[in-house]
Every structure is written in structure tokens, then in C-alpha cells.
Amino acid sequence: MTADHTPIVPAAGSPILVADIGGTNARFGLIDGRVVREVRVLRCANYASIEDAATAYLTAAGLAAHGTPGRPRRGAFAVAGPVTGDRIAMTNLVWEFSVGQVRNALGLEGLKVINDFTAVALSVPRLAPEDLRQVGDGTPLAGMVVGVLGPGSGLGVSGLVPAAGGRWTALSGEGGHTTMAPVSDRESSVLAQLRKSFDHVSAERVLSGPGLINLYQALSIIDGREPASLTPAEITDHALAGTEPHCTEAVEMFCAMLGTVAGNLALTLGARGGIYIAGGIVPKLGNLFTHSRFRKRFVEKGRMRDFLAPIPTYVITHDLPAFLGLAEAAETD
Numbered sequence: 001m002t003a004d005h006t007p008i009v010p011a012a013g014s015p016i017l018v019a020d021i022g023g024t025n026a027r028f029g030l031i032d033g034r035v036v037r038e039v040r041v042l043r044c045a046n047y048a049s050i051e052d053a054a055t056a057y058l059t060a061a062g063l064a065a066h067g068t069p070g071r072p073r074r075g076a077f078a079v080a081g082p083v084t085g086d087r088i089a090m091t092n093l094v095w096e097f098s099v100g101q102v103r104n105a106l107g108l109e110g111l112k113v114i115n116d117f118t119a120v121a122l123s124v125p126r127l128a129p130e131d132l133r134q135v136g137d138g139t140p141l142a143g144m145v146v147g148v149l150g151p152g153s154g155l156g157v158s159g160l161v162p163a164a165g166g167r168w169t170a171l172s173g174e175g176g177h178t179t180m181a182p183v184s185d186r187e188s189s190v191l192a193q194l195r196k197s198f199d200h201v202s203a204e205r206v207l208s209g210p211g212l213i214n215l216y217q218a219l220s221i222i223d224g225r226e227p228a229s230l231t232p233a234e235i236t237d238h239a240l241a242g243t244e245p246h247c248t249e250a251v252e253m254f255c256a257m258l259g260t261v262a263g264n265l266a267l268t269l270g271a272r273g274g275i276y277i278a279g280g281i282v283p284k285l286g287n288l289f290t291h292s293r294f295r296k297r298f299v300e301k302g303r304m305r306d307f308l309a310p311i312p313t314y315v316i317t318h319d320l321p322a323f324l325g326l327a328e329a330a331e332t333d
């Protein structure tokens with residue numbers, strides 16, 4: 001990655017097809033130089049495969065027929081799951097595919113597939129101040145490691161490590177599946193309750209849309225209440241309106257636990273360049289997140305408080321950070 005943001009130079013008249021494919025939503029677009037256009041969000045559940053979703057997108061954009069002027073010849077996709085070779089199995093979705101077969105099926109000359117949080121990490125140097133909201137104090141140190149995490153359908157985690165020549169290397173880990181640790185007795189009770197349903201209570205089991213439901217249900221059951229059947233958005237709505245105490249507590253616990261995991265990531269990576277929070281959920285929490293225990297929990301690590309306190313934490317408010325990262329990945333091909 002270069003420090004100056006040299007534009008991607010696509011083949012003349014041919015944009016790059018980009019896609020950010022999560023467990024719930026597949027976002028498609030076309031990148032021409034630095035301009036992202038024709039952005040469309042498709043529900044993954046409505047399509048049997050990634051080819052079907054991409055073909056539906058190209059059809060809607062009037063680019064399905066091979067040879068159509070402006071049809072993309074190259075693609076760069078970010079997927080929620082490990083990328084270790086040609087065969088990709090997504091963590092929270094039944095789609096499974098071969099990169100080579102999808103490339104051929106879509107008539108592309110090249111297709112690059114990277115983990116979605118690797119793409120988000122790659123976007124960080126391209127984010128402008130208006131794409132970020134800082135939560136709490138701290139100042140980033142230039143050229144230092146950056147940590148990225150984001151609750152959505154799952155919990156994505158990555159990091160950006162400085163490399164030679166002013167470039168960066170984005171990590172491709174599966175940090176969302178590390179074991180969730182409690183900080184309070186109430187959290188211990190919730191995790192004990194969740195262990196009755198899950199062999200392994202990972203961070204993703206609490207820090208994701210389904211995780212918010214798990215927190216709400218566990219808190220209700222511990223207090224002897226029958227939990228209602230609520231979606232993550234309904235839990236957030238109740239918490240924002242203050243209409244259901246267990247929803248309020250679930251969202252508060254979610255924010256505090258995200259502070260725990262973000263602090264762990266900062267310590268593990270030595271992320272003095274800052275911690276960046278992406279994913280579809282946190283930006284929807286608005287002031288609930290800003291005023292939550294997130295930042296307090298982030299720094300509250302005993303003898304490591306002085307190490308963590310100067311590290312800034314940001315919410316990424318840009319709609320499509322993975323697209324910026326895909327542009328970066330395509331550029332450094």
C-alpha cells in the first residue's frame with residue numbers, strides 16, 4: 001500500500017467489480033479509478049450462490065451480457081470467512097465456492113478474494129476524518145500497528161502492520177472466534193448460561209447480531225423472565241427508547257464486552273496506531289455507544305491502563321469501508 005493514493009488504473013472502459021459479502025448482505029459496486037458507483041445491496045438469503053448474486057447485480061446494472069461496453073473484466077471480493085485457497089466456505093452463510101469457477105462463470109479475467117476484515121483493515125489509511133467518530137481520548141501514532149474489529153452477522157477482526165517502503169500488511173485472522181472472557185459476575189452468569197447452548201462461547205457469540213439476541217435471552221432467563229422473540233434491531237430499538245430493561249442491559253453489556261475484546265486486540269497487536277470499529281451494528285447504536293462502558297472497559301486492564309489510555313478508538317461511519325480496501329488490494333496486485 002502506498003502512502004499517496006494513486007488511482008487504480010482499470011483496463012480502458014472497464015471498471016472493477018467489487019463486492020463485500022457478509023452473512024446477511026452482499027454489497028456490490030463498480031470502481032472506476034477512485035469512484036465507486038452502481039452500489040446495490042442484495043440479501044444473501046435470496047440467492048443460492050455467489051454467482052447468482054453477482055449475475056443478478058450485473059443484470060440490474062445492465063452489464064450481464066459479455067461484451068457489453070463498460071462490463072467489468074476484473075473483480076475483487078471481500079468475504080466473511082477464512083480465505084486460505086481457491087475453495088471458500090463462508091462462516092455464516094451456506095454459499096461455498098471456487099474462486100476460479102466464479103471467475104469463469106462471471107467471465108472475468110481476474111478475481112481477487114480476500115477476507116472482509118482484511119479489506120476493512122486495508123481501508124483505514126484511506127479513511128477521511130469525516131468517515132470516523134472517535135470515542136474517548138487518545139492520539140494515534142503514525143506508522144504504528146492498527147487494530148480493526150466489527151460486529152455484524154459475525155465478528156470480524158483484523159490488523160494492519162507497517163511493512164517496508166511505507167507499505168502495510170493486513171492480517172487475515174479469525175479473531176472473532178477467540179474465547180469470550182467475563183469481567184464482572186453478571187457477565188460470568190451470562191457466559192455460563194450461554195455455555196448451556198454452545199460448546200464454545202466465542203466473542204462472536206455475544207458480539208454480533210445473533211450475539212445481541214444471545215445476551216438479551218441469557219439476561220432474561222437468569223432473571224427468571226421468558227424472553228420475547230426479538231430481532232437484534234428490535235433489541236436496539238427498545239434500548240434506545242428505554243422500553244425494555246433487559247434489552248437496555250443487553251446493549252450495555254454488548255458495548256462493555258466490545259471494550260473488553262477491543263482492549264485485548266490492542267494489547268495483543270500493540271495497536272498504538274488506534275483501534276477501528278466497523279460492522280453494521282455499532283453505527284446504529286448512536287449515542288448509546290458513545291456513552292456506554294466501551295471506552296472505560298477498553299482501558300481498564302490493571303497494570304496495562306497506561307499503555308491503553310493513549311490509544312484512540314474510532315467508529316468507522318463510512319458506509320462501505322471494505323470497498324476502499326478492495327480498491328487498495330486491487331491496486332497492489
Ligand SMILES: Nc1ncnc2c1ncn2[C@@H]1O[C@H](COP(=O)(O)OP(=O)(O)OP(=O)(O)O)[C@@H](O)[C@H]1O
Binds near residue numbers: 023024092156212280
Ligand atoms: N439496528 C440494529 N441493531 C442491532 N443489530 C442490527 C441492527 N440492524 C441490523 N442488525 C443486525 O446486524 C447484522 C448485519 O450486520 P451487517 O450489516 O454488518 O451484515 P453483514 O455485512 O452481512 O455481516 P458480516 O460481515 O458480519 O457477516 C444482522 O445480524 C442484523 O440482525
